[in-house]
Amino acid sequence: MVVLNGQTLNFxxxxxxxxxxxxxxxxEESMRKVQESRRAVEKIVAEERIVYGITTGFGKFSDVFIDKDDVGALQLNLIRSHACGVGDPFPExxxxxxxxxxxxxxxxxxxxVRPVVIERLLDLVNAHIHPVIPQQGSLGASGDLAPLSHLALVLLGEGEVFYKGARIPAKEALAQEGIEPISLTAKEGLALINGTQAMTAMGVVAYLEAEKLAYQAEHIASLTIESLQGIIDAFDEDIHLARGYREQVEVAERIxxxxSDSNLTTKxxxxxxxxAYSxxxxxxxxxATWQAMNYVKEKLLIEMNAATDNPLIFDNGDKVLSGGNFHGQPIAFxxxxxxxxxxxxxxxxxxxxERLVNPQLNDLPPFLSPEPxxxxGAMIMQYVAASLVSENKTLAHPASVDSIPSSANQEDHVSMGTIGSRHAYQVITNTRRVLAIEAICSMQAVEFRGKEKMAAATREFLENGRNVVPNIFEDRVFSTDIEAMNKWLKDGDFSF
Incomplete structure (x- = not known):
């Protein structure tokens, strides 16, 4: 059981x-703070104070006062009107x-918000009821409004969910789990959607997959070093200490x-x-990739525990401040x-x-073919890898350098961070397939050298990998092999 308090959630x-x-x-302590904050909202409504999003409209409508009898309708209208995401849904x-x-x-x-709002969110997590949330439609400022609105709909018994392997109406899944939908009251709709949780959630999942993939890349690269009888001296600790980057030193140490016990590396x-440099x-x-990932991890850890809606309530309601914590720029970068x-x-x-398959760059059979x-053989697998790498170059164009004004120019600078997170995840997906191809090629190549000469760690990878992709004795539909290796890398519980 993981206990949430809004402060200490970790990877x-x-x-x-x-x-x-x-x-x-x-x-219990965190919920006590929630209750205090809620009392402040109820007091604001009762006193008919003008506070953004509680007794006013939203965005350009922030100057429109809302009567206290209509604050519930205001929140419901907000969720329904903002639930206009498009495209394929986010992964479950x-x-x-x-x-x-x-x-x-x-x-x-x-x-x-009232405690019941948080309780319902946790009910969804514990019951494995996952809202169907379209991926496209967020600007990454004013929060991830469209995606989070689709999430909020489910709390109301509206929208769709993934549940027990099926995509069904939310009200059916809630009924099966005995979960009562809620009706929104003052501030609650805004509190649910005014945040960076779509880009951050996508970012967290992307990071977790990237971290695993980066370790796998080292293991696969080690197999390639053996296949090409690489020079182990380049990984000597003194070289890397001389430069001073901790992550570089650590990669060299892991390689x-x-x-350490390989008879296929050379001096x-x-x-x-x-x-060659590769x-x-x-x-x-x-x-250097690990350096960047450490930066990303640090920012995600902060954002996972951040208050990102607007306005925020301090000092039991004596201070209610409109700000811009919903702006996704830190996560966009x-x-x-x-x-x-x-x-x-x-x-x-x-x-x-390329060095594994090109006969001009090695002494292996051309394209690792059984009958050149x-x-x-692996000729066209290299084409596929090159295509994926080229696609990554377009996906790696920074989303964060773009901004288009919205809400009648009230919201005149946005982050596009959710686009950035989606692109990062696609890059990770493409990269895993490239590494799957390298693994297939290096497994084939190293067997020409003699598996008995391999290091114990790489030989274990080879033996397990051969249960996924068999030796290439003749040409076959290699797409099947690439996808099998890709799935093994993504889903396997092995660690390096």
Missing amino acids: SEVHRILYHGDKVTYS VVSRAMTLLRANALLKGFSG RNLL QGEIRVQD LRCIPQVHG AMDFLAIAIAELANISERRI GLQS
């Missing part, structure tokens, strides 16, 4: 909730993360450990004096950075694939 807890189905609840795991993160943000006690001058510079390139960093793992991997000429 380990999120991973357990998203991928292992851990239950969630709230701390992202919807689950979004619901979790919205509850955690509200538990900080600055948003003025050395993986290959400088033994076969050649220097390897082998020799693995610590420098992969290490982080997501663009993540896309660029992971794209480079694919970029350098594709160059290693008659059979093409």
Whole structure:
């Protein structure tokens, strides 16, 4: 059971909730703050004070006063009108993360919602009811308004959900779990949608997959080093300490450990004096990716525990402040950075694939073919890797450098952070397939060298990998192999 308090949610807890189905609840102290904040909202309504989003309209309508008898209708209209997302839905795991993160943000006690709103969000998480949330339609400022509105609809018994493997009306899933829909009151609709939880949820899922993939990239690269009889001296600790980047030093250390008992690596001058950059510079390139990922992780950790709606309520309602914490710029930058960093793992991997299949660059059979000429072997797999790398280059164009004004120019600068997070996730998906191709090629190549000469760690990878993709004895539909390896890398519970 993970206890949320709006302050301390971490990646380990999120991973357990998203991928292992851990239950969630709230701390009593955090709920006490929620209740205090709620009392402040009710007082504002009773006194008919003019406070944005509580007794006024939204966006350009912020100057329109709303009678206290209409504040509930105001919130309902907000959710329905803003639920206009389009495109394919977010993956279920992202919807689950979004619901979790919205509850955690509200538990900080600055948003003025009733406890029942948070309880219902946690009910969805614990019952594995995941709102169907279209991916497109958020500008990443004023919060992820469209995506979060689709989430909020489910609390009202409206919209659709993923539940027990099916896409069904929300009211049916709630009824099956005995969960009562709620009716929104003052401030609650705005509190539910005025936040960065769509981009952050997508970012968290992307980061967790990227972290796993970065470790896998080192393991697959080690297999390629053996396949090409790479020079191990390039990974000597003194080289990397001399530069001083911690992540670079750590990558080199992990490669050395993986290959410590290999009889397929060489010393400088033994076969050649220097390897190509795609082998020799693995610590420098992969290490730089880890630097970027550490930055991304830091920003996501802050945002997972951030109050991002507007207005925020302080001092028991004596101070109600309109601000801009919903602006997604910090996460927009982080997501663009993540896309660029992971794209480079694919970029350098594709160059290693070329060295594995190009007979002008190695002494292996051309294109690792069992019968060069008659059979093409891995020739077109390299084409696929090159295509994915090229696609990544377009996806890595920063979304955060764009902004289009909205709400009659009241909201005149936005982050596009949700677009950035979606692009980062697609880059990760593409990169995994590139690494799957490198794994297939390096497994084939290293067997020409002799698996008995391999390091224990890489030989274990090879033996397990052969249960996923068999040896290439003749040409076949390699798309099936790439997808099988891709699935193994994504879903496998092995660790490096």
